[in-house]
Structures are given as C-alpha cells and as structure tokens.
Amino acid sequence: MESIGVLMLCPMNTYLEQELQRRFNLFRLWTVPEKPQFLKDHSASIRAVVGNASAGADAELINTLPGLEIVSSFSVGVDKIDLNKCKEKGIRVTNTPDVLTEDVADLAIGLILAVLRRLCECDRYVRSGKWKKGDFSLTTKFTGKTVGIIGLGRIGMAVAKRAEAFGCPISYYSRRENPDTKYTYYPSVVELAANCQILGPHVDEPELVSALVEGRLGGAGLDVYENEPEVPEELFGLENVVLLPHVGSGTVETREAMADLVIGNLEAHFLNKPLLTPLV
Amino acid sequence: MPRFPVVTPLSRLSKPNPSCPATESLSGHSSAWILPLFPPGLDCIDLPECRYRGIIVTNASVVFCEDVADCAVGLLLDVLRRISAADRFVRGGLWPVKEDYPLGFKLGGKRVGIVGLGHIGSEIAKRLAAFGCSIAYNSRKQKPSVAFPFYANVRELAANSDVLVLCCALTKETHHIVNKDVMTALRKEGVIINVGRGALIDEKEMVQLLVQGELGGAGLDVFEKEPDVPTELFALDNVVLSPHFAVCTPESLERLMELVINNLETFFSNKPLLSVVSNE
Numbered sequence: 001m002e003s004i005g006v007l008m009l010c011p012m013n014t015y016l017e018q019e020l021q022r023r024f025n026l027f028r029l030w031t032v033p034e035k036p037q038f039l040k041d042h043s044a045s046i047r048a049v050v051g052n053a054s055a056g057a058d059a060e061l062i063n064t065l066p067g068l069e070i071v072s073s074f075s076v077g078v079d080k081i082d083l084n085k086c087k088e089k090g091i092r093v094t095n096t097p098d099v100l101t102e103d104v105a106d107l108a109i110g111l112i113l114a115v116l117r118r119l120c121e122c123d124r125y126v127r128s129g130k131w132k133k134g135d136f137s138l139t140t141k142f143t144g145k146t147v148g149i150i151g152l153g154r155i156g157m158a159v160a161k162r163a164e165a166f167g168c169p170i171s172y173y174s175r176r177e178n179p180d181t182k183y184t185y186y187p188s189v190v191e192l193a194a195n196c197q198i199l200g201p202h203v204d205e206p207e208l209v210s211a212l213v214e215g216r217l218g219g220a221g222l223d224v225y226e227n228e229p230e231v232p233e234e235l236f237g238l239e240n241v242v243l244l245p246h247v248g249s250g251t252v253e254t255r256e257a258m259a260d261l262v263i264g265n266l267e268a269h270f271l272n273k274p275l276l277t278p279l280v
Numbered sequence: 281m282p283r284f285p286v287v288t289p290l291s292r293l294s295k296p297n298p299s300c301p302a303t304e305s306l307s308g309h310s311s312a313w314i315l316p317l318f319p320p321g322l323d324c325i326d327l328p329e330c331r332y333r334g335i336i337v338t339n340a341s342v343v344f345c346e347d348v349a350d351c352a353v354g355l356l357l358d359v360l361r362r363i364s365a366a367d368r369f370v371r372g373g374l375w376p377v378k379e380d381y382p383l384g385f386k387l388g389g390k391r392v393g394i395v396g397l398g399h400i401g402s403e404i405a406k407r408l409a410a411f412g413c414s415i416a417y418n419s420r421k422q423k424p425s426v427a428f429p430f431y432a433n434v435r436e437l438a439a440n441s442d443v444l445v446l447c448c449a450l451t452k453e454t455h456h457i458v459n460k461d462v463m464t465a466l467r468k469e470g471v472i473i474n475v476g477r478g479a480l481i482d483e484k485e486m487v488q489l490l491v492q493g494e495l496g497g498a499g500l501d502v503f504e505k506e507p508d509v510p511t512e513l514f515a516l517d518n519v520v521l522s523p524h525f526a527v528c529t530p531e532s533l534e535r536l537m538e539l540v541i542n543n544l545e546t547f548f549s550n551k552p553l554l555s556v557v558s559n560e
Contacts, residue, residue, distance in 0.1 A: 103386055111440050135524075141529040165407045167346070
C-alpha cells in the first residue's frame, strides 16, 4: 500500500503519523509551502484524507481531490467534514467512537472531585507557601451527593457507574426515558437541576459565567467551551472553577486506540474489507 | 472510682502532637475512655499502655473514611490526567495547545496496590473498581473475607502495581515502609498516593526519584514535617499537593460531633461504646 497517497491535514499525533508513514505515501499538508500548487501536483494520487475535530475535508478540499475515496477522522466529532458532499460522491467517512468513553467519564469525575474538594486550589495553596501561615478551609463532601446527568448515552452511563461507587444517587434528563435503568428520570433539564446538587454538562456559556461570577452557582469544572480555545476571562479569577483545555480523550492509551482505529479503517478500505467504524 | 471520658482537644491538623498526654494525665484512673478528635489517628496514643490500664480508646477515623477515600481518588485522577497542571496552563493563557501538549494516562486497567485495607482502604478499593482498576493489597494480616490478591510485603505489592495508595496507620513498623527499594520496584511510570501519614514514605528519597524522573508521579496530602513541603516538588507537573485536608468537610465534622455525643451518652449509661479500637 506504499504507493497510496494519504493526506494528513494537521499535526495531531506522533504515533499516528509514524504508522501512516510506514504504510502509505504520506503527505503532511502543514509542511507544504504552496498549498494550491501542491494539490495540483499530487491530487491524482491522494486517495485518503486524515483529519480531526478541528481540520476536516470540506467541500473545497473534496473538489480538488478527484481520487479521494475515504476520509478517516482522528476524532468522534465530524463537524468539519462535509458529509453530504461525501455521500454525494460515494466517499466513505469514518471516526473514532467508543474508545474514549471511559477517559471522558473518568475526567468528569476528576473534575467533580477537583471542584468540590478544591484540589487545584489546595495545590496552589501549598505551592505558594500559604500553608505555613494557616490551614486551608473546609471543602465539600462528594460521597452521597445527588448527581444529575444530561444525556444518558455511553458516556453518561459510564459517569453514572462511577458516581454510584461514591454512593451518589443518580438522576438524568434525556430526550426519552430509558426503561433499562433504575436511575431517576426527569422530563426537563430545569426539573433535573432542581433535584440534584451536581449537574453536567452546561449549555448557555454567558449565563453560566454570570451565575458563577455572581455566586449563584457553587462551582464548575469545564473541559469544553463555546469558542475554543477562547475561555471567558472572568473565570480565571474564580477559585471554585477548574478549567481544562479539551483533554477529555487526552491519554496516551486512548489516543493510541484512536490512531489504531484510523489505520484500521484505512487498511480495511484498501483491502476491500468492511470498515470498522463507518459514518458514511 | 469515677469514670470519665477524655476527648483530646482540637489541634492544627498540620502539627500532630508528638507527646502522649492522655496516658500520663490518666495515671491512677483506670475507667476512662479516650477519643482522639483531631488529628483522627492513633499515632499519639500509647495503645499498649491504655490496654494495660484498662482505658478504652475509640477511633473517630471511621467517620472520615469516605472523605479520605474521595480525596485519594481525586488526587490519583489529578496526577494521571494532569488536572491541576492543565488548569494552571489554561489560567496562564497558554491555550491553544500545540500537538505535543503532554497527554495524561488512562486510569482504567491500572493495577492499584493499597497499603492498609482498613475502612479507608476498602472505600478506596470500592471506588477504583468502578473505574476498571484491578486491586491488590498489603496489610498486617491477610483478610480471608476479601477477594483481592494479598501481598505479604509492600515491595512485592509495588512490583505488581502501577499505583501505590498509602492509607495505613503510622506505627514503628510502618515508618518509611515505602523506601527506595519499594519505589524502585514501582518503576518509572509508577504513581504514589499518600493519604495516610507523611512518615510512611522516605520523603527525601521520593523527592529525589521524582526530580530525576525515576518515579511517574505523586499525589500527597501528608508530609513528614508539615507544613513544610520539599520545594523541589513545586516545579513538577506530575505531582499534586494538598495541605492535609482529606478529612476537612463540614459533613464529616458533623458526623464526628454526632459520634462524640452518642458515645458520651452511651458511656454514661454504661453501655458499649462505638468504634472501639480492638486489641489486634
């Protein structure tokens, strides 16, 4: 398969890059000085595109690659891919679902603990030398608090399973009630919020920020934002907030599993086997 | 002979009382009861002496075990997923992240070795099992009712673990139980979580190993000479520090007061007390 041209749209993972390099004729779009000229020269040989959550095969790119057969995304989210265009032209699309479920659920619990027990604040307290002058104040217990989950899909269920081990009663809101779970269902987010102490995730960012700044909300742990990588600066001064740079799936093990899925999908396609995780 | 309870006074968590005031002041009074309040450990009570004089000692730590367990899990998630480090990163305005931002490590599938499977150790085991960790332990004696694999010494446990969690009492036997040998057996990727007492670890050795990159990371709530914390740790992103606050939630303090009041009432009614320290 060394002659098959694969176009990687941006740097995303060293292991993935190495594995693609070993198997295919890999083109790294970000190293190319003149993109239009490059595409003209090589477009005929490029049969696959590898993108991620921030860089995908849009209509313009698809139009310049007449030989394109498959787009394999190193992500779950495919908003940057023109799926309709792909369907139209018979181009296959794959993503990387499921492998990151546990990492995201782990991080959700990690954020709850970090916010309630003020772990980051405590760490800052020690590092700044303040502990020598006085004890830290009380924090809030996590075990036993009611947890409300918005969206009880795979990730929501994984969060629930973990929170249950802390003795937390679980409630949820979903488009439809799930008859297979014993968790308490609420038909609206507002009702869910009124009946639990920890809620995830949020929707209206400006509203969330003002609620936090005005002290109407106890705290927040955020891994995602409306306009990444912009984070509302009013949050930087708040001690009851933990801010992460979208690292829900950011572990060595999971990124490797995602890379293996990308490679697996590409190999399956070029060997005429069924795709592992097709979207289109 | 009058019977009376001794409830040791609240003291700063960060300065454990090194002397044993209770047994000295009780000389001549055989029917008495000691409840160490803060810190909720038994390191400053001369247990054999109390036993000899027929003084009952009760342990308040059962009241705190959920909070300490929550803290241990929180510290472990923080170290593996770099939560405090990432929060510092975002607050420092350093997002967007380049492709080579350090990834964290997955918690699921990690082998966790618990040193001391008492109330706290059991609560930690229960929580981590929900994240898909496998649990093994070392304790003074093997517990036949426990299904987890038992290792007769801490070095063996470390050699078979990815994470070592310390939650046992500090005694002559457990002083520096985690020494250079044990930490070497844990290997470069190994993580140590200490919510027991600082002196369970040879702190100087641990700091050196961390600085040299010979140990994967550490989450520490306790230190050998609180509130002094080795400043070499402040520069490390794979270390999370907290100011001996694992027990500090209003919920636990309330439960502690309930235990004290209940035991006081029980004591004066000549009924058996709760949470008596056994003669093991």
